[in-house]
Amino acid sequence: MERNQYLEMFIDESTEHLQAMNTNLLDLEKNPQDLKIVNEIFRSAHTLKGMAATMGYDDLASLTHQMENVLDGIRNENIETTTKLMDVVFESVDDLEYMVNDIADGGEGKKDVTEVVAKLEQIENGEETTNEPSGSLSPLNDSEAAEVSYDDFEHTVIRQSHEQGFTPMQIRISLREDVILKAARVFMVFEVLEQVGEVIKSLPAVDKLEEEDFDLSFDVTLVTKTGAEEVKSRVMKVSEIEDVQITEINVTDIDNEETANTQGDSPEIQPAEVKEEAENQLQVKQPEKDEKVSQASNKTIRVNIDRLDSLMNLFEELVIDRGRLEQISKDMKSAELTETVEHMSRISGDLQNIILNMRMVPVEQVFNRFPRMVRGLAKDLNKKIRLEIIGAETELDRTVIDEIGDPLVHLLRNSIDHGIEMPAERKQAGKNDEGHITLKAYHSGNHVFIEVADDGSGVNREGVLRKAIKSGIVTEENSHSMTDRQVYELLFSSGLSTTDVISDVSGRGVGLDVVKNKIESLGGNVAVTSKPGQGTTFSIQLPLTLSIISVMLVEVQKEIYAIPLSSIIETAIIKKDDIMSAHNQKVIDFRGSVVPLIDLTHFFEVPVTKDEDDYYSIVIVRKGEKMAALVVNSFIGQQEIVLKSLGNYLNSVFAISGATILGNGQVALIVDCNALIK
Amino acid sequence: MSEEVMTQDVKVIIFQLKDEEYGVEVEQVRSIERVLHITRVPSTPDFVEGVINLRGVVTPIIDLRKRFDIEGIDHSEATRVIIVTVGEMDVGLVVDSANDVIDIPKDAIEPPPEVVGGLEAAYIRGVAKLEKRLLILLNLDKVLNPDELEDIQEMERDA
Numbered sequence: 001m002e003r004n005q006y007l008e009m010f011i012d013e014s015t016e017h018l019q020a021m022n023t024n025l026l027d028l029e030k031n032p033q034d035l036k037i038v039n040e041i042f043r044s045a046h047t048l049k050g051m052a053a054t055m056g057y058d059d060l061a062s063l064t065h066q067m068e069n070v071l072d073g074i075r076n077e078n079i080e081t082t083t084k085l086m087d088v089v090f091e092s093v094d095d096l097e098y099m100v101n102d103i104a105d106g107g108e109g110k111k112d113v114t115e116v117v118a119k120l121e122q123i124e125n126g127e128e129t130t131n132e133p134s135g136s137l138s139p140l141n142d143s144e145a146a147e148v149s150y151d152d153f154e155h156t157v158i159r160q161s162h163e164q165g166f167t168p169m170q171i172r173i174s175l176r177e178d179v180i181l182k183a184a185r186v187f188m189v190f191e192v193l194e195q196v197g198e199v200i201k202s203l204p205a206v207d208k209l210e211e212e213d214f215d216l217s218f219d220v221t222l223v224t225k226t227g228a229e230e231v232k233s234r235v236m237k238v239s240e241i242e243d244v245q246i247t248e249i250n251v252t253d254i255d256n257e258e259t260a261n262t263q264g265d266s267p268e269i270q271p272a273e274v275k276e277e278a279e280n281q282l283q284v285k286q287p288e289k290d291e292k293v294s295q296a297s298n299k300t301i302r303v304n305i306d307r308l309d310s311l312m313n314l315f316e317e318l319v320i321d322r323g324r325l326e327q328i329s330k331d332m333k334s335a336e337l338t339e340t341v342e343h344m345s346r347i348s349g350d351l352q353n354i355i356l357n358m359r360m361v362p363v364e365q366v367f368n369r370f371p372r373m374v375r376g377l378a379k380d381l382n383k384k385i386r387l388e389i390i391g392a393e394t395e396l397d398r399t400v401i402d403e404i405g406d407p408l409v410h411l412l413r414n415s416i417d418h419g420i421e422m423p424a425e426r427k428q429a430g431k432n433d434e435g436h437i438t439l440k441a442y443h444s445g446n447h448v449f450i451e452v453a454d455d456g457s458g459v460n461r462e463g464v465l466r467k468a469i470k471s472g473i474v475t476e477e478n479s480h481s482m483t484d485r486q487v488y489e490l491l492f493s494s495g496l497s498t499t500d501v502i503s504d505v506s507g508r509g510v511g512l513d514v515v516k517n518k519i520e521s522l523g524g525n526v527a528v529t530s531k532p533g534q535g536t537t538f539s540i541q542l543p544l545t546l547s548i549i550s551v552m553l554v555e556v557q558k559e560i561y562a563i564p565l566s567s568i569i570e571t572a573i574i575k576k577d578d579i580m581s582a583h584n585q586k587v588i589d590f591r592g593s594v595v596p597l598i599d600l601t602h603f604f605e606v607p608v609t610k611d612e613d614d615y616y617s618i619v620i621v622r623k624g625e626k627m628a629a630l631v632v633n634s635f636i637g638q639q640e641i642v643l644k645s646l647g648n649y650l651n652s653v654f655a656i657s658g659a660t661i662l663g664n665g666q667v668a669l670i671v672d673c674n675a676l677i678k
Numbered sequence: 679m680s681e682e683v684m685t686q687d688v689k690v691i692i693f694q695l696k697d698e699e700y701g702v703e704v705e706q707v708r709s710i711e712r713v714l715h716i717t718r719v720p721s722t723p724d725f726v727e728g729v730i731n732l733r734g735v736v737t738p739i740i741d742l743r744k745r746f747d748i749e750g751i752d753h754s755e756a757t758r759v760i761i762v763t764v765g766e767m768d769v770g771l772v773v774d775s776a777n778d779v780i781d782i783p784k785d786a787i788e789p790p791p792e793v794v795g796g797l798e799a800a801y802i803r804g805v806a807k808l809e810k811r812l813l814i815l816l817n818l819d820k821v822l823n824p825d826e827l828e829d830i831q832e833m834e835r836d837a
Contacts, residue, residue, distance in 0.1 A: 313734025320731075559718065604720035646719070646729060648767040649738045649822065654721045659729060659736045667717040667729045667736055 007103070010055050012302060014100045017044040021093055022372045025086065029375075032081040035074075042071040046213060048096070057109040060099050066120040067092050073124055088119045090372075150201065154221070157200050159251055161223040166197065168249040169228060173235060174217040174242040182212045188238045190220075196231055197224025216242070221249070305359070305398055312355050315348075316642065320665040322348055356642075359399075363441045363450070364392035366405045370412060370439060377416045384423050384434040385416060394441040396448050400542055403522055404450070407515040411452040411538045412437065414512070419456030419536050429533060431455065447524075447566065453537040459530040461487050468493070488528040492516040549643055551660075551670065552619060553636035557606045560668045561632070562641055562660055567673035569620040569627065571635060576614050588629055590620060598676055599631040603655070623677040630676070643670070686784040690815065693760060693776035696748050700773075701782070701806070701813045708761040708768065710776050713753050727772060732761065739770040745821065746801070764818045782806045787815065 021044045028037045052060035073079035103109040158168045186209045201221040228246040329337040378385040420435030438453040519526045524542035551562035586597040618629040641660035657672035690701035716728040725744035756775035790802035806813040
């Protein structure tokens with residue numbers, strides 16, 4: 001088989017399944033009784049096993065197989081979900097992750113899994129023998145035997161049918177190992193059984209059987225007037241059946257069990273339904289057998305981001321041509337042409353939205369891995385921590401998503417390690433002994449904000465200052481006049497980030513300069529606020545690179561510039577007389593505050609072509625609290641533009657944050673208002 | 679035998695600046711364009727003409743005359759922009775005209791002379807003599823070195 005062809009798909013899907021397992025396991029830990037979650041996990045493990053086996057990754061397959069057995073035990077309520085069990089399962093998932101990563105890195109996905117497998121086996125066996133329910137129905141002691149239990153409804157059916165002279169029996173059907181069409185055999189077996197009686201239950205459930213989601217054997221419960229031997233011989237007539245074991249169900253035993261059994265979660269099966277579904281499945285499933293994997297996943301395909309980039313660039317070319325066509329149709333005054341061009345404009349507008357949205361992915365992809373990480377770290381540090389995630393659906397450009405994970409790991413680690421206090425300490429401070437970390441993402445303007453907030457001890461101002469002075473970042477005198485904000489900023493300076501400096505002070509600052517650098521390289525920034533004793537919040541602001549941003553296009557002499565709407569407070573037209581001078585700096589009075597004027601013609605050294613007017617068009621922009629008024633010649637209007645970089649050659653042009661391509665194909669520069677205001 | 683010679687040849691694109699002929703290896707050239715609308719970029723060195731929209735990619739344009747301190751002329755019908763790729767960068771070079779592709783035998787290339795018409799020798803990879811023509815082969819890595827660009831920017835800002 002051409003393994004490479006499927007390798008990428010295998011890695012992507014495995015990663016997804018592992019992520020799903022992690023999330024579901026965390027859920028399960030909170031709701032240990034919820035068998036639906038176990039089923040979800042089981043499904044992931046099962047798919048993973050299948051994929052790994054197909055691809056020839058044996059260690060991966062054998063570990064998932066063993067996990068499956070344990071999960072199967074849980075969902076059949078033979079094994080209880082204890083913390084110890086969860087730890088082992090988590091450990092196995094870790095190992096699985098390791099192996100998948102190894103495969104992704106070009107390795108063979110080999111890892112010694114015997115230890116974990118042994119632990120799993122121990123759980124599987126140990127718990128199974130001790131926890132065997134008293135009302136055991138059958139002598140099926142096969143290690144893979146699934147316990148069949150019945151809910152109230154099924155009990156009633158069994159009891160009533162018994163009273164009417166039917167014999168309820170449990171049948172275990174084992175298929176031959178070389179069976180080719182498992183689902184087809186199941187269907188045929190059911191058909192035979194329907195002839196002699198009624199199937200009231202099957203394990204696994206019918207939908208599972210249809211999906212061939214079982215090993216080689218399955219159990220059904222049948223009520224019939226036909227004798228066991230007869231049933232057996234009939235079933236055995238179906239080809240590829242290895243063995244049929246029939247146990248008559250002792251109705252009194254069931255009644256005893258009834259009280260003990262509260263969680264009979266398996267769906268009941270109506271015989272008619274079984275038949276019908278099995279039929280459908282025979283018609284539909286068979287030819288599609290090979291497509292099973294793709295069916296199971298979402299209806300998505302993975303596209304290389306480079307392709308999206310070139311799609312976008314090509315599309316922009318199209319938009320430019322559209323602009324030309326619009327111009328031509330205007331000149332030609334042909335109604336037909338105008339109509340067609342208008343239609344084309346609408347369609348290309350929609351198309352543009354679609355292309356841009358294709359690059360956007362929910363931040364969930366990154367956030368997903370954190371609950372697990374927090375759990376692990378909290379355990380290691382003997383802390384109690386609850387992680388709350390808000391706004392996981394917030395969408396970000398793919399390129400940013402790929403980069404943002406590591407900085408967030410850093411910040412979360414920081415909060416867990418140094419922010420949240422030990423439980424005892426927290427109690428002493430009158431707080432809940434369980435620390436609370438909030439991870440929050442939201443859109444605001446053309447930025448995405450991600451916040452990591454903890455309710456820990458806050459930043460120790462004195463401690464930070466002491467160390468900052470010691471390492472020569474600030475002087476003793478300066479330190480007294482520093483605002484809290486300035487002190488917190490120190491956390492991001494590289495001198496402060498060596499571990500030994502910080503851990504004995506406030507604990508804050510480990511590698512935070514790395515975080516800052518990374519965020520800034522993405523065109524964002526990071527800020528920190530803190531209240532002693534109440535906690536610390538790190539706030540990351542990120543741009544939506546390569547997505548649409550709203551700008552105000554302005555004309556400066558004959559050049560066109562774009563000013564991000566997010567920086568603009570408002571636009572105004574002022575008289576020349578309104579301009580005042582303060583210390584050689586032209587200023588205006590804007591709603592009671594003095595705002596400096598920046599003449600873009602001067603500032604950008606634009607060749608002067610227009611005569612000076614008596615009126616100035618100004619754009620009031622802000623950076624934080626500070627404001628400035630940019631003098632331009634005229635406003636063109638608000639527009640959504642596609643952000644483009646100036647390329648590697650011009651990577652740091654002062655006060656220009658990027659460029660965009662206008663409808664006429666020309667490049668317009670985007671003004672970086674943050675750089676303009678000091 | 680001819681194969682042997684072929685591998686020894688360097689295929690170059692020839693362009694003119696003032697009255698001299700220059701060459702860049704064809705592998706480094708992505709395309710040759712007519713002059714499109716160039717958007718000026720403020721606070722960049724004089725020789726950076728600005729940026730153009732090259733099929734959706736914003737591409738910087740350098741005026742090679744200014745880069746080499748040759749007196750500038752207005753763009754004409756013959757003026758071309760040679761888009762070259764150096765490392766990760768795509769940059770357009772404005773030249774007086776570009777209209778020839780030739781093979782130069784490797785042994786016709788000589789190391790740069792100490793002084794060539796005011797052009798710093800570091801920018802030159804070599805000089806090729808072809809009968810009566812003299813070709814200057816450019817060292818684009820050096821010509822387009824972004825560090826140097828930054829140095830120049832800083833110098834200008836300090837000035």
